Amino acid sequence: MVALGHVLLALVAAPLLPGLINRVKSVFAGRRGPPVLQLYFDLAKLLRKGAVYSRTTTWVFRTSPLVGVAAPLLALVLVPAGGAAALVAFPGDLLLMAYALALARFFLVLAALDTGSSFEGMGASREVAFSALAEPAFLLALAAMARQAHSPSLTDALGAPTALSDLGLLPLLLLVATALLLVLLVENARVPVDDPNTHLELTMIHEVLILDYSGPDLALALYGASLKLWLFSAILSDVLLAGLPGDVWLRGAAHLTGIIAIAGVVGVVESCMARLRMVRVPHLLIAAGAFALLALCVGVR
Amino acid sequence: MTPVTLRSIRYGRTFAAGEIPDLPVAQFREAVVRAFKRGAHLLALTGQPEQGGGARLLAVLAPGDGVVAAASTRVEKSFPSLTPDVPAAHLFEREIFEQLGVTPEGHPWLKPVRQPGGATPGMVDFYRVEGEEIHEVAVGPVHAGVIEPGHFRFQCQGEDVLHLEIALGYQHRGVERALAGGPNARTIHLMETLAGDTTVGHALAYCEILESLTGCRVPPRAQALRGIALELERLANHVGDLGALAGDVAFLPTASFCGRLRGDFLNMTALACGSRFGRNWIRPGGVAFDLEETRVAELQKRLDDVARNVAGALDLLLEPPSVLARFENTGAVQAEDAEAVGLCGVALRACGFEHDARQDFPSGIYRFAHLPPPAWHTGDVFARAYVRRLEVERSLAFIREQLAALPEGETLAVVEALPPDRVAVGCIEGWRGLICHVARTDADGRFAGYKVVDPSFRNWTGLALALRGTAISDFPLCNKSFNLSYCGFDL
Numbered sequence: 001m002v003a004l005g006h007v008l009l010a011l012v013a014a015p016l017l018p019g020l021i022n023r024v025k026s027v028f029a030g031r032r033g034p035p036v037l038q039l040y041f042d043l044a045k046l047l048r049k050g051a052v053y054s055r056t057t058t059w060v061f062r063t064s065p066l067v068g069v070a071a072p073l074l075a076l077v078l079v080p081a082g083g084a085a086a087l088v089a090f091p092g093d094l095l096l097m098a099y100a101l102a103l104a105r106f107f108l109v110l111a112a113l114d115t116g117s118s119f120e121g122m123g124a125s126r127e128v129a130f131s132a133l134a135e136p137a138f139l140l141a142l143a144a145m146a147r148q149a150h151s152p153s154l155t156d157a158l159g160a161p162t163a164l165s166d167l168g169l170l171p172l173l174l175l176v177a178t179a180l181l182l183v184l185l186v187e188n189a190r191v192p193v194d195d196p197n198t199h200l201e202l203t204m205i206h207e208v209l210i211l212d213y214s215g216p217d218l219a220l221a222l223y224g225a226s227l228k229l230w231l232f233s234a235i236l237s238d239v240l241l242a243g244l245p246g247d248v249w250l251r252g253a254a255h256l257t258g259i260i261a262i263a264g265v266v267g268v269v270e271s272c273m274a275r276l277r278m279v280r281v282p283h284l285l286i287a288a289g290a291f292a293l294l295a296l297c298v299g300v301r
Numbered sequence: 302m303t304p305v306t307l308r309s310i311r312y313g314r315t316f317a318a319g320e321i322p323d324l325p326v327a328q329f330r331e332a333v334v335r336a337f338k339r340g341a342h343l344l345a346l347t348g349q350p351e352q353g354g355g356a357r358l359l360a361v362l363a364p365g366d367g368v369v370a371a372a373s374t375r376v377e378k379s380f381p382s383l384t385p386d387v388p389a390a391h392l393f394e395r396e397i398f399e400q401l402g403v404t405p406e407g408h409p410w411l412k413p414v415r416q417p418g419g420a421t422p423g424m425v426d427f428y429r430v431e432g433e434e435i436h437e438v439a440v441g442p443v444h445a446g447v448i449e450p451g452h453f454r455f456q457c458q459g460e461d462v463l464h465l466e467i468a469l470g471y472q473h474r475g476v477e478r479a480l481a482g483g484p485n486a487r488t489i490h491l492m493e494t495l496a497g498d499t500t501v502g503h504a505l506a507y508c509e510i511l512e513s514l515t516g517c518r519v520p521p522r523a524q525a526l527r528g529i530a531l532e533l534e535r536l537a538n539h540v541g542d543l544g545a546l547a548g549d550v551a552f553l554p555t556a557s558f559c560g561r562l563r564g565d566f567l568n569m570t571a572l573a574c575g576s577r578f579g580r581n582w583i584r585p586g587g588v589a590f591d592l593e594e595t596r597v598a599e600l601q602k603r604l605d606d607v608a609r610n611v612a613g614a615l616d617l618l619l620e621p622p623s624v625l626a627r628f629e630n631t632g633a634v635q636a637e638d639a640e641a642v643g644l645c646g647v648a649l650r651a652c653g654f655e656h657d658a659r660q661d662f663p664s665g666i667y668r669f670a671h672l673p674p675p676a677w678h679t680g681d682v683f684a685r686a687y688v689r690r691l692e693v694e695r696s697l698a699f700i701r702e703q704l705a706a707l708p709e710g711e712t713l714a715v716v717e718a719l720p721p722d723r724v725a726v727g728c729i730e731g732w733r734g735l736i737c738h739v740a741r742t743d744a745d746g747r748f749a750g751y752k753v754v755d756p757s758f759r760n761w762t763g764l765a766l767a768l769r770g771t772a773i774s775d776f777p778l779c780n781k782s783f784n785l786s787y788c789g790f791d792l
Contacts, residue, residue, distance in 0.1 A: 029557040118438045122460075122773070192623065195551040199445040200777040202438075203549075273623040274552035278460065278774045280626070 024267025068224035082255030389643025415470030496789030502731030509727030523587030646734015755789030
């Protein structure tokens with residue numbers, strides 16, 4: 001029941017996160033900023049609109065937004081929340097989650113190439129190049145958690161008692177959390193890797209891939225992206241807070257607070273630093289991979 | 302062979318049409334090339350159709366500070382191109398080719414300048430790089446932001462740009478043709494709208510022409526007010542540009558704040574003349590609006606507030622390592638290239654050259670108040686940002702100094718009718734760089750020809766050069782660091 005509740009909450013509340021990040025950014029910039037619920041308004045608006053399709057596109061282009069929502073949803077079902085077991089759990093589900101996300105990216109990239117636009121071709125090339133480095137870091141970080149919990153299932157790996165109950169785990173968790181935060185920034189196209197606010201196609205990574213979508217398809221793409229952001233925040237929140245004592249409600253509340261705090265941290269990062277030069281992004285990802293690998297080694301000790 | 306010379310005069314005087322040497326084509330070429338090789342700047346190369354076919358070319362150079370030199374030649378269907386020896390002439394020659402149908406023989410890249418897309422049947426198309434891994438990216442003329450139209454054609458290998466060709470002309474309005482036969486009631490308004498963000502600069506260059514032709518003496522108070530107007534325009538644009546640079550690297554703290562500060566400067570201009578862009582402030586003979594004491598005090602008060610904020614915002618922009626990492630070594634232009642292709646203004650000073658029309662061709666208030674031109678040697682985005690930042694400081698100091706000691710007296714002198722058959726040159730350092738106007742009067746004292754050279758005309762080539770070997774994802778940043786005008790180029 002609790003697990004189902006978490007998934008439903010994610011489905012409803014995910015579009016809140018981009019709004020929170022934007023609010024943090026506007027406070028830093030001294031602006032009033034858009035409403036926190038802006039993405040809900042946008043989705044409602046887009047769903048009422050019709051879609052336009054380029055004549056060069058095929059079924060791949062139309063399928064991609066659906067996969068873009070289905071894959072994060074599948075992943076959410078596998079992720080425990082606040083110490084409560086996931087809706088579905090089995091040994092090796094962490095691989096399924098990682099590759100569900102990879103499947104979504106695969107379709108996103110194919111759909112971008114499908115449009116035949118040179119901008120989207122460049123975006124696809126960047127997306128693939130960076131995710132080739134982000135994926136190992138992500139998997140290594142999860143593996144470190146699984147190794148420490150002695151179980152190849154996400155429910156055990158992310159739901160086990162953590163730093164708050166066992167201080168000896170602190171170094172490992174900090175390393176994993178750092179790696180996951182970097183992966184979160186990359187996977188969700190945030191500063192310093194990508195700039196979600198830019199209108200300049202030549203500099204975009206994620207935004208350019210959904211440039212040709214309109215109406216309900218664009219709504220799905222935006223919604224899928226917000227689900228993905230929720231998913232990564234939930235994993236990170238689990239890593240840091242899953243070991244809290246207390247009943248289901250208390251831990252659930254802590255889990256949610258963690259997710260919101262992570263959105264806040266993303267907003268602060270975006271407010272305080274410029275975007276990286278694109279050739280430097282791999283350095284960041286390699287750093288994330290190194291943190292994750294180190295965490296794995298610390299766990300093996 | 303007799304030594305070929307150009308006719309030189311002090312800046313601020315005018316040529317009698319007859320005293321500009323009319324050289325045979327070969328000597329004309331030799332004279333221009335020699336002057337250029339000795340370090341003269343090519344201010345303008347322009348042509349007029351001649352009766353009975355062919356054209357008369359006029360080259361205006363600046364062989365030294367405060368000196369203007371000119372020579373002319375009569376050509377028929379073609380002439381040997383200057384570009385191989387004087388790269389700065391390349392766009393001027395393409396323009397002559399387009400407007401007069403005279404072919405510069407041996408021009409390395411001959412095609413029209415302002416014909417959108419740049420291709421006519423039988424003409425060269427865009428420059429292409431061939432190869433398995435080469436891909437071409439076409440951007441514009443319709444852009445994602447609310448900006449002017451222009452087409453950019455990149456030849457890329459992966460993320461790296463091998464070559465960028467820029468095709469403009471979508472906003473060609475025929476301003477120069479409309480100016481012929483003037484001056485009349487419309488002329489000043491055409492000048493103020495040549496490039497909307499350089500209203501004061503172009504209006505001043507036009508005033509230089511009229512005042513030097515008629516020998517009009519601008520009252521000291523008007524000179525000071527003109528200086529204030531020009532520097533306010535510079536401040537608004539520089540601060541806005543620095544904010545936009547911050548926005549392009551997603552550095553939020555200054556992006557929004559600089560936008561607000563730009564508005565403050567525009568509002569100061571509006572306080573003085575009622576228009577945020579300085580429309581109708583500058584008039585031949587002086588200025589149309591005086592500043593009485595209460596408004597001087599108000600302006601000083603606002604400047605004090607804004608100066609503090611500007612210093613804070615710009616320090617915040619140019620200190621964080623994450624911003625410097627993006628600005629440094631991005632879009633560098635080599636100093637020798639910058640000089641050869643004839644860049645001007647911020648883009649040139651960012652390559653280490655201390656050229657500034659306020660110092661090289663001082664007129665009005667700049668003969669008395671010296672603003673040392675800031676320069677930085679790296680030629681990259683950082684240099685262009687840093688030069689702007691230093692100029693902001695100096696312009697602020699200049700305005701406060703002028704406001705504290707405004708001369709008394711009139712603000713508008715009478716401008717007489719123009720004398721017949723003369724050639725005048727006006728050079729003003731606008732916020733982008735050197736604005737150069739060249740006018741020739743006919744036997745009735747009307748403009749027989751009026752040439753406008755906006756700094757953008759010189760600097761677009763600099764952007765193309767800056768992109769070579771730069772990542773294509775850095776194009777918007779490089780573009781913003783030049784921030785050139787499309788309509789100022791298209792005319």
